[in-house]
Amino acid sequence: MRLNKLLRLILFFSVLMLALPLQVNAEKKITVYTVNYPLFYFAKRIGGEHVNVIFPAPPDVDPAFWTPDESTVRKYQQADLILLNGANYEKWTKKVSLPMLRTVDTSRSFKATLIHIETSVTHSHGPGGDHSHGGTAFTTWLDFSQAALQAEAILKSFVRKTPEHRQTFADNFAALEADLLQLDERLKAITAQKTMFPLVASHPIYQYLARRYYLDLKMMVWEPDADPGRAEWQKLKKQLKGFPALWMLWEGEPLAESADRLGDMGISSIVFAPCFSKPKQGDFMSVMQQNVQNMEKIFK
């Protein structure tokens, strides 16, 4: 009887000893903080179950003009990896201390081809306060070939951090890259039908989209959820002289009044969402597929 107990005890400890390393392995998941939703999506798809990806910006704030509070900065500091968009996207990083060796600038590989804009016009929307889109154009992922390069930078940083999952990361990246390049090819094919087609955009965020897909874009500084005001309507009228644009790209669904007034001017509204923050429905890929479908309507 006593021997039986002893055997049970040995068996229990043997199982415990075997389970402990498994427990340790389970805790090896790396924590990755990102500065916008596209990077969150890429990291999540590449890292899969081996990576804990966190994008802490509130959903109603444009992450490009968001500043995290001190406790969130501390969380960024403690992350295994911090994924930056680069192109001067995350301006708050110039005011805080982050570990440089754990920080990855995902647009570094195409730094030389970033677009620099000269403008001093400031405007405000949301809780972020006044801001300007001058400096460097930062919606790098709207050129899907650049998005693929950003994803590749994420892959490399993951492999460097946990080389044991190299194959899983590589497979996941290959699938993501294929999706992005497919979008790229599709949009290229759509816009190739009418190169340098004149379009108006509601916000100055489509520079890379215009460059990659040969769009002739005039960009306003309008918000979809607000009336642009008389001055801006006047400005648009001026822009349209000698620029026969028939479509306006919006970040989000515009106000019915704005869309109607544009309609009266012979301009149709269509959404090309940059997907800064997590969409209410779907994910980055579904939003971009919808964007491409919308572009198809323009170039039909």
Place this chain on the structure above:
Amino acid sequence: MIDSLYLAWRYLTYNKIKTFILVACITTIAALPLSLEILLKESERQLALRAETSPLLIGAKGSALDLVMNSLYFSDEMPAPIEMAAVEQVMDTGLAAPIPLYVRFHARGYPIVGTTLDYFEFRQLQIGQGEQFGMLGQCVIGAEVARQLDLQPGDSIVSSPETLFDIAGIYPLKMTITGVLAPSHSADDLAVFVDIMTSWVIQGLGHGHQDVTTTSDSSVILKKNAANVTANAKLMQYSEITKENIESFHLHGDQASFPLTSVLVIPNDQKSSALLQGRYLERETHYQVVRPKEVIDALMATIFKIRNVLDAVIVLVGITTLLALALVFSLSLRLRESEIDVIFKLGCNRATIARLLGAEILIIIMISTTVCLGLLTLVAHYDQILVRNIFI
């Protein structure tokens, strides 16, 4: 024998000055070389340890010793500055991890080390009290700085102007202490650490001020047009970075061109280290890459040569002192002729006189040995601090 010791002790206490001089001479001649030996061994240990754990340094071409001493021990000899682009160059190679260092400014006599959070991980420095700096204008201080200046998290420390008469120069920056490092018994204990961007603000490459585009005070505006606003010297610049004014702080110019004193480089492996060093051997580059261990080994070799000379000098001084002591004893024997005569007349033989003199010498040597051991114990106890303050 006890009687002889008693008589000798009475004699020595009666002739206090003579005894003191003899004890001082013997103590000095014994303690000096031994103390030097202890301090040199400790300095060798500290120098070697720091150098061995710092694989490579990149800095401007020039004195390798200045570069190593400034980067590893935060000495005042500042090497010529290099640009932040040097960090990016190393990063681009993929062969190593770079950590920027900017050791130029001081706060209350202690060096301000501008770096990134990676430095603390690399040196395995732990926060003893408080927390790591998180925002621009915050700092963490070494354990000795905190002890000597009686500072703790929440207090402030102000950067010092580089020259006393630099009235038109850089504004001192009041920095908030967020943490105190746990003692590491290295140069890190005696430094004030800030983010590299904060060190650029101290230099004046970045600053914060009231918004000139929205200010209602026209007296601060020199020139204004649609594209540009030029402010005059009346524009108030902030001397402290707070939550309220941090948004107004900005750096002027391209960060890649901002100054550093060196880059601490951690190669991926031996091969990467060799490849990286090879790249900096090219003539066109303004940078040099050094292996701190080699520089410190060369320094130690020089120190050893100097030590040999010092040892020879000490031996010579020792011999001279012993001869002088012998002379003092022989002269004192002559002076004590009448005293020795009385001892003879009391019936004592020569052996008793020899015993008396021997007891005197023995007591002097014992006192000297005790004092010497006390001094050596003190030196050994404070060797780390002494070495950091005297040698490094």
